[in-house]
Amino acid sequence: xxxxxxxxxxxxxxxxxxxxxxxxxxxxxxxxxxxxxxxxxxxxxxxxxxxxxxxxxxxxxxxxxxxxxxxxxxxxxxxxxxxxxxxxxxxxxxxxxxxxxxxxxxxxxxxxxxxxxxxxxxxxxxxxxxxxxxxxxxxxxxxxxxxxxxxxxxxxxxxxxxxxxxxxxxxxxxxxxxxxxxxxxxxxxxxxxxxxxxxxxxxxxxxxxxxxxxxxxxxxxxxxxxxxxxxxxxxxxxxxxxxxxxxxxxxxxxxxxxxxxxxxxxxxxxxxxxxxxxxxxxxxxxxxxxxxxxxxxxxxxxxxxxxxxxxxxxxxxxxxxxxxxx
Amino acid sequence: xxxxxxxxxxxxxxxxxxxxxxxxxxxxxxxxxxxxxxxxxxxxxxxxxxxxxxxxxxxxxxxxxxxxxxxxxxxxxxxxxxxxxxxxxxxxxxxxxxxxxxxxxxxxxxxxxxxxxxxxxxxxxxxxxxxxxxxxxxxxxxxxxxxxxxxxxxxxxxxxxxxxxxxxxxxxxxxxxxxxxxxxxxxxxxxxxxxxxxxxxxxxxxxxxxxxxxxxxxxxxxxxxxxxxxxxxxxxxxxxxxxxxxxxxxxxxxxxxxxxxxxxxxxxxxxxxxxxxxxxxxxxxxxxxxxxxxxxxxxxxxxxxxxxxxxxxxxxxxxxxxxxxx
Numbered sequence: 001x002x003x004x005x006x007x008x009x010x011x012x013x014x015x016x017x018x019x020x021x022x023x024x025x026x027x028x029x030x031x032x033x034x035x036x037x038x039x040x041x042x043x044x045x046x047x048x049x050x051x052x053x054x055x056x057x058x059x060x061x062x063x064x065x066x067x068x069x070x071x072x073x074x075x076x077x078x079x080x081x082x083x084x085x086x087x088x089x090x091x092x093x094x095x096x097x098x099x100x101x102x103x104x105x106x107x108x109x110x111x112x113x114x115x116x117x118x119x120x121x122x123x124x125x126x127x128x129x130x131x132x133x134x135x136x137x138x139x140x141x142x143x144x145x146x147x148x149x150x151x152x153x154x155x156x157x158x159x160x161x162x163x164x165x166x167x168x169x170x171x172x173x174x175x176x177x178x179x180x181x182x183x184x185x186x187x188x189x190x191x192x193x194x195x196x197x198x199x200x201x202x203x204x205x206x207x208x209x210x211x212x213x214x215x216x217x218x219x220x221x222x223x224x225x226x227x228x229x230x231x232x233x234x235x236x237x238x239x240x241x242x243x244x245x246x247x248x249x250x251x252x253x254x255x256x257x258x259x260x261x262x263x264x265x266x267x268x269x270x271x272x273x274x275x276x277x278x279x280x281x282x283x284x285x286x287x288x289x290x291x292x293x294x295x296x297x298x299x300x301x302x303x304x305x306x307x308x309x310x311x312x313x314x315x316x317x318x319x320x321x322x323x324x325x326x
Numbered sequence: 327x328x329x330x331x332x333x334x335x336x337x338x339x340x341x342x343x344x345x346x347x348x349x350x351x352x353x354x355x356x357x358x359x360x361x362x363x364x365x366x367x368x369x370x371x372x373x374x375x376x377x378x379x380x381x382x383x384x385x386x387x388x389x390x391x392x393x394x395x396x397x398x399x400x401x402x403x404x405x406x407x408x409x410x411x412x413x414x415x416x417x418x419x420x421x422x423x424x425x426x427x428x429x430x431x432x433x434x435x436x437x438x439x440x441x442x443x444x445x446x447x448x449x450x451x452x453x454x455x456x457x458x459x460x461x462x463x464x465x466x467x468x469x470x471x472x473x474x475x476x477x478x479x480x481x482x483x484x485x486x487x488x489x490x491x492x493x494x495x496x497x498x499x500x501x502x503x504x505x506x507x508x509x510x511x512x513x514x515x516x517x518x519x520x521x522x523x524x525x526x527x528x529x530x531x532x533x534x535x536x537x538x539x540x541x542x543x544x545x546x547x548x549x550x551x552x553x554x555x556x557x558x559x560x561x562x563x564x565x566x567x568x569x570x571x572x573x574x575x576x577x578x579x580x581x582x583x584x585x586x587x588x589x590x591x592x593x594x595x596x597x598x599x600x601x602x603x604x605x606x607x608x609x610x611x612x613x614x615x616x617x618x619x620x621x622x623x624x625x626x627x628x629x630x631x632x633x634x635x636x637x638x639x640x641x642x643x644x645x646x647x648x649x650x651x652x
Binding site: 022027028029047051277280282317319321323 | 353373603605642
């Protein structure tokens with residue numbers, strides 16, 4: 001296992017991504033506040049470069065590549081948002097990027113990789129050998145693997161979202177009681193946790209997971225990294241990781257206060273709410289945290305909550321079916 | 327004609343709406359910048375309370391009501407966004423609100439009025455007697471009419487969007503070469519024009535209109551207020567005003583540098599771009615300015631442009647059909 005990152009690494013990552021990543025604002029909506037009986041500040045990572053927070057970690061990692069590493073390029077495996085972050089970071093830094101993606105990844109995510117000059121190799125989501133495949137490709141090409149969350153520079157990069165949110169809150173003299181963020185591999189939450197410790201120690205961290213991908217929730221209860229029974233079967237394509245990462249779990253286990261769950265229907269309701277009221281496009285996985293405050297599984301009454309909308313890369317046909325169903 | 331507002335009125339309006347209206351951020355997207363070969367800063371009034379800038383003017387006006395006026399309440403006629411702004415402002419300030427809306431107004435806009443406790447009377451869009459109807463209703467109820475743009479406090483309120491944008495640009499040391507904003511009655515542009523004069527005198531103001539509702543463009547050429555041939559027939563329900571307002575035109579005529587045009591297809595392309603790349607929900611009229619920079623009718627190369635996305639209240643069925651068509 002790599003060295004675990006600390007808050008100083010998050011600050012260093014911020015210096016690397018500044019001017020390249022979007023410093024996303026905190027948004028507030030009175031209808032949402034009234035609905036949940038508390039104050040909600042939205043961190044819209046859908047507005048991040050490539051439409052998800054993943055660009056932060058990808059650029060944070062690739063910016064540290066040596067000249068030799070750049071020539072070999074980068075390999076990543078990803079359900080689609082890390083893939084786009086890697087492709088965009090590689091395009092900016094002028095190196096080749098190859099991503100291994102599940103064949104059922106949303107078209108908009110595949111297109112996002114190709115439009116940015118990345119190369120895609122597809123695999124079947126149910127296969128568990130994507131790591132082996134990626135390792136083999138690295139060997140063939142002399143490339144460097146940048147995993148989606150098990151990497152110090154990636155976790156530090158994602159943590160910049162937390163650094164921004166907590167700094168902006170402090171500047172406005174607001175203390176958040178809790179921050180709600182979805183959990184796939186746990187990289188974003190881990191990075192946010194490092195920022196939380198340093199900048200807003202009284203803010204509780206609450207994870208959000210799809211009901212059938214409750215590996216973090218079960219892990220928090222059992223104390224060991226639990227594995228999901230399946231690798232498919234949720235609308236939340238972005239957060240169907242097999243289990244908490246080793247590094248991310250080492251960070252998250254002592255920092256997560258709780259994990260809330262949401263069904264596919266809860267997620268669709270949240271996407272519809274975001275369409276109708278927030279006027280934001282949120283993809284299923286990116287809507288999980290919002291779903292967990294709207295379905296009542298996270299207590300929000302008289303509290304100030306930060307909710308991270310992690311991504312907005314959703315295919316038109318799926319989005320249309322969600323907003324039209326009522 | 328009422329007294330024309332000045333920049334001091336915009337500042338006073340800002341004091342009235344502060345803490346009630348959303349101070350919307352300026353957003354930037356690298357794909358958009360690359361696409362148009364320049365820098366674009368988006369003022370997303372879709373994130374404003376009620377999903378459009380109209381809340382600014384409505385609250386600015388209603389906040390000045392006397393106790394007597396509050397008891398009688400407010401009457402407005404509106405294609406839907408002013409209606410929602412009025413209903414929300416009236417709800418906050420605890421007075422009755424009655425709005426006269428075209429029968430073909432989007433359902434989401436009617437719902438937005440009713441959900442906020444407003445009362446709706448419908449009329450046929452092709453009828454031109456909505457002013458007479460509204461005046462009659464005011465008399466019956468002892469209510470005060472707040473028109474959608476021909477009112478000093480409304481124009482001043484809309485101008486706060488410009489005040490915010492130009493102040494935020496100055497704080498970031500950016501000078502915009504031009505600001506592009508759609509034109510219906512011209513109230514928003516008029517208010518922005520007052521702010522522009524005071525805060526960013528070198529920024530050119532460019533209007534955006536649907537091809538068949540080019541009344542401002544023709545008025546700018548002829549020097550007199552031209553009238554549109556029809557009151558229907560564009561996808562842009564929010565900006566199909568019959569002609570420039572008398573007050574708004576008195577302000578806009580000397581300040582507008584040009585007016586660009588966009589077709590319904592251009593507007594749909596812009597909405598699709600906002601979905602795919604910006605991750606923002608924009609209604610047809612609200613997308614007109616974006617449409618005019620994407621269709622090339624506004625020169626953007628090597629320029630810094632502010633583009634106002636004025637509203638995001640679009641029915642799911644229409645939005646679905648737009649994003650799925652390709």
